[in-house]
Amino acid sequence: MLNLDTSAAPLFRITVTGVITREEVKAFYKEFHPALEQAGRVGLLVDLTRFEDIAAGAMFEDIVSEFGLLDDLSKMPRCAVVTGNRTIAGMIRYTAPLVPKMDMQVFDPEKAAEAEVWARDLPKDKxxxxxxxxxxxxxxxxxxxxxxxxxxxxxxxxxxxxxxxxxxxxxxxxxxxxxxxxxxxxxxxxxxxxxxxxxxxxxxxxxxxxxxxxxxxxxxxxxxxxxxxxxxxxxxxxxxxxxxxxxxxxxxxxxxxxxxxxx
Known part of the structure; x- marks a missing residue:
């Protein structure tokens, strides 16, 4: 399941649980795009503590959708990912510097509150x-x-x-x-x-x-x-x-x- 909570702007909370399907990814981005357009600039807090897996079709759909967001990365200057999975955390740490215009950091579950504070503290426009x-x-x-x-x-x-x-x-x-x-x-x-x-x-x-x-x-x-x-x-x-x-x-x-x- 993918849940988007936009009630705490300038922070978007994204909660990922269970096994993600392609239909859930499509529905998420259908909601995410207009929400981002309306908000302007936001920080992202992605909670992966209960994430289990993602279907092959869902992964492809997610990659395509993320490429579609490249022009909007400046609107999301900070992304905090909360996870206890070392493999996921390692992948994010190694690839984060390659993501233009966005600063991504990984936080352990016990530091979820710290992650929220960091993601909400948006830097000035680049x-x-x-x-x-x-x-x-x-x-x-x-x-x-x-x-x-x-x-x-x-x-x-x-x-x-x-x-x-x-x-x-x-x-x-x-x-x-x-x-x-x-x-x-x-x-x-x-x-x-x-x-x-x-x-x-x-x-x-x-x-x-x-x-x-x-x-x-x-x-x-x-x-x-x-x-x-x-x-x-x-x-x-x-x-x-x-x-x-x-x-x-x-x-x-x-x-x-x-x-x-x-x-």
Missing amino acids: RDLPGITMLDSGSPDVLAFEVEGYIDDDDVDKIVAPFRERIARGGKFNALARITRFGGFDPEIMFDKSLIGMKWDAVKAMHRYAIVTDSGWVTPFVGIARMVSNVDVKVFPVAAETSAWDWVREPIPSEAPVTSEVE
């Missing part, structure tokens, strides 16, 4: 947020930037240029990223040659990389980064931002190997 902003670190060996809102191709030059300049000077350096209200990114950025090249060279030149955020989806990607590079990556909660700055401002050991080469 057009009013800067995307990526370089920060003054106070050190030539620390590059810092803040991610706030939706990141599009216009943000690429903002970060590529200062990183390229630092890489060209040679030697190891540290970096800090503060992720506050992440609103997704344009998938085309993943294929931007200048960004890909800069990341490759930066990985060889960086010593430490601190990420300051309360967003849980970051953790799996940090694990991957640790496996494929020698960069020391740590995630700090927002409340511990001072510790993150102290960590990246520590002197870089002279014995730290410099393997960066601008290719």
